[in-house]
Amino acid sequence: MTMETYISETRSWRVPIPFLDFVVDGKSPIEGVLGKGSDRSPTRLQPEWEHFSLDEQINRLLGLGAPEYEDGRTAMYICRCGDLDCFGIGARINREAGTISWSDWAWKDGFKLTDPIEELGTYTFTLSEYEEALAGAARMLETVPDWEPPKQKMLWPWQWGWRLPKEDDPMDTRMPRIRETVRRVFLETDPAGLGFGGTWFPESEYDTEVDRAISWLVKGRAPEDVAVRTVRCLERDWGVQVLAGKKERLAQGLRHVDLSHFMPR
Incomplete structure (x- = not known):
């Protein structure tokens, strides 16, 4: 196993954030399990996440x-926002002599x-070579360049298949209702300022x-x-600066979202 610095080139990543990826037999292990045209998911070796600790991640690996x-x-690949609530890929790490x-x-x-x-089987590495590859992580992270956000802010967000309890139940209408309520909050507060100057943007933005x-x-x-957390993701992923007043209005709007009926049955 070796490692490489990977930078997404897809337009759906509003700001390209580099991360260290694993290379086994010349390619990333998950390239074969993602859909055609999909970009790689980041590993945990991405220092721009909040509370990132290289030593902690290396110990897990x-x-x-x-x-x-x-x-x-162990979380091997996760959503670029860094939240384990989102979709990710985990594997068991077994250490022997x-x-x-x-x-x-x-x-x-x-x-x-x-x-x-099922497409991903078992990968076995010599411990000394594995440790040597991980030992180079700190040096590689030091060479990661700084990235300026793109000038365009009207790009479409990447779409993950978010799943919440009971969402796939056609008789359960709670998820569509709560999604529409929260969507209204975002559209009315417009934290990213997409509607500044009367510019039209899709409701699904x-x-x-x-x-x-x-x-x-x-x-x-x-x-x-x-x-x-939302403001942090918007500023990182969209390349915009969210005003403090926008953040406060977003929080105020979210306080009125009623989740009392959105409980597991």
């Missing part, structure tokens, strides 16, 4: 730290999703941020915290 997922899987292996791969999220990935906010609210995060 060495099988020495506690795995992120409750079932014992002279080897370390990745196995039992599965799609994961913060809502108990476990969808095995904020849908990625809407679904992310819902996932945080359902997990019990306070509206103020959701607004702060």
Whole structure:
């Protein structure tokens, strides 16, 4: 195994954020499991995430730290926002006397999703070579360049298949109702300033941020915290500066979102 600095080139990533990716037999392990035309998901080795700790991530990859997922899987690839509630790919890291292996791969999220990935088998590495590859992570991260946000802000957000409890139940109308309510909050507060100067933009423009906010609210995060996290994602992913007043209005709007009926049955 070696590592490389990878930078997304897809338009759906509003600001290209570099990360370190694994290279096994000349390619990233997940290239074969993503859809045609899809870009790589980032690894945890991406220093722009909040509370990033290289030592902590290296320990997990060495099988020495506690795995992120409750079932014992380590988060190998995750959403670029860094939140484990979003879709990610986990694997079990098994450390033995002279080897370390990745196995039992599965799609994961913060809502108990476990969808095995049969295309990914077991990868076994010599422990000394594996440790040597990870030892170069700090040097590689030091060479990652700074990135300026793109001038265009009217790009479409990437679309993930966000899944929340009971969303796939056609008789359960709670998810469409809550999504429409939160969407209204985003459209009325317009935190990214898309409507500045009377510019028209599609009602679906904020849908990625809407679904992310819902996932945080359902997990019990306070509206103020959701607004702060949303602003951080907007500024990073869209290349815009969100005014403090916009953040406060977004939090105020989210306080009025009624989740009392959005409880597991």
